[in-house]
Amino acid sequence: SQQGEEDPQALSIQEGENATMNCSYKTSINNLQWYRQNSGRGLVHLILIRSNEREKHSGRLRVTLDTSKKSSSLLITASRAADTASYFCATGNAGGTSYGKLTFGQGTILTVHP
Amino acid sequence: DAGITQSPRHKVTETGTPVTLRCHQTENHRYMYWYRQDPGHGLRLIHYSYGVKDTDKGEVSDGYSVSRSKTEDFLLTLESATSSQTSVYFCATSTTSGRGAYEQYFGPGTRLTVT
Numbered sequence: 260s261q262q263g264e265e266d267p268q269a270l271s272i273q274e275g276e277n278a279t280m281n282c283s284y285k286t287s288i289n290n291l292q293w294y295r296q297n298s299g300r301g302l303v304h305l306i307l308i309r310s311n312e313r314e315k316h317s318g319r320l321r322v323t324l325d326t327s328k329k330s331s332s333l334l335i336t337a338s339r340a341a342d343t344a345s346y347f348c349a350t351g352n353a354g355g356t357s358y359g360k361l362t363f364g365q366g367t368i369l370t371v372h373p
Numbered sequence: 374d375a376g377i378t379q380s381p382r383h384k385v386t387e388t389g390t391p392v393t394l395r396c397h398q399t400e401n402h403r404y405m406y407w408y409r410q411d412p413g414h415g416l417r418l419i420h421y422s423y424g425v426k427d428t429d430k431g432e433v434s435d436g437y438s439v440s441r442s443k444t445e446d447f448l449l450t451l452e453s454a455t456s457s458q459t460s461v462y463f464c465a466t467s468t469t470s471g472r473g474a475y476e477q478y479f480g481p482g483t484r485l486t487v488t
Contacts, residue, residue, distance in 0.1 A: 290474040301377075301463055301479030302416070307470055347415065351474055358423045359404040359467035359475030360431075365415035 265348060265364040273372050278335040280367040282348030283328075289353045291324055292361065293333050296345045305333075305346075310353065338371045345369070376400050377480040379464050385486045392451040394483050396464030398444075404467045404475065405447040406431075407439060409460040410482075416463065422447055454487045461485075 266281045282291070290309045294302040308315045308324045308331070315322045321334040335342055345368050349361040376399035386392050396405065407419040418431030420439040428439050436458060438450045451458055462483045467475040 289472075290470075292476065294477075299482075301481050302465075302477075304476045304478070307474055307476060309472065309474060349477075357473065357475070358421060358429075359469070359477070360406070360418065360421060361475075361477060362418075363408075363416040365413065 265346075265367045267367060268365070269368040269370070271370045271372065272338060274338060274340055276338055276371075278338050278342070278369055278371070280333045280346050280348075280369070282331045282333070282364055284331075284348075284350050284362075284364075285329065286350075287353040288326070288350045289357070290351045291322075291331050292349045292351070293320075293322060293331075294347045294349060294363075296347065296366070298344070302347060335369075338369075340371050340373045343369060343371045377464060377466060377478055379462075379480040379483050381483060382481065383484045385488060386454050387488055388455060389453050392454050392485065394449045394462055394464075394485070396447040396449070396480055398447075398464075398466045400466055400468070400478065401444060402466035402468050402478070403444075405441065406465045406467070406477065407437075407447065407449045408463045408465065409433065409458075410463060411460050419449065419462075451485075454485075456487050459485060459487045 292307045293305045296302045319336045345366045347366045349363045406421045408416040417433045422428045422441040464480040465477040467477045
């Protein structure tokens with residue numbers, strides 16, 4: 260079963276606009292991560308936020324985490340055509356020995372038009 | 374890319390034949406994973422390894438087996454391939470970011486078609 264549910268499934272915007280993607284999850288987590296996947300390639304890690312953090316920034320990326328609502332959002336500001344990709348959230352569970360396992364959502368397909 | 378290669382990158386095989394996919398890493402990461410990616414399902418964990426000769430099942434392990442005889446290599450075997458195993462397979466490794474959090478690094482994927 261999928262831990263993360265992402266919304267929207269697809270997002271189409273113009274270059275320069277902001278893109279916001281949301282992720283909801285079901286169980287207690289240790290951390291939540293966002294990954295990008297360009298067409299035909301493997302996933303690339305973007306940013307990690309721990310369960311005791313509420314907001315994190317990395318360049319044009321801003322991630323928020325609300326553990327009371329079991330949700331996270333990824334904001335990409337001033338988007339570029341090169342940001343066109345699929346974006347996945349992934350959760351690392353709290354408690355026990357996780358062996359680094361993550362549970363991935365189904366992803367949001369972002370298209371940025373020049 | 375974090376020094377993770379997968380071979381082959383593409384394979385077409387017939388139903389009922391055995392298939393082995395290889396993942397090789399040069400990062401000396403302890404943990405390794407095999408996922409499959411299918412439309413509408415995202416990434417699903419097949420098997421994972423937490424050390425040499427230490428492996429365990431993931432979410433969708435039926436029909437698959439794995440082996441890890443060296444830190445750098447993680448093999449995924451489809452004992453008797455079926456059409457439902459047509460998919461893109463990704464290998465990943467992970468290293469700790471501290472306090473129980475691990476980032477994963479992915480290989481380029483293997484596109485497998487079972488006819």
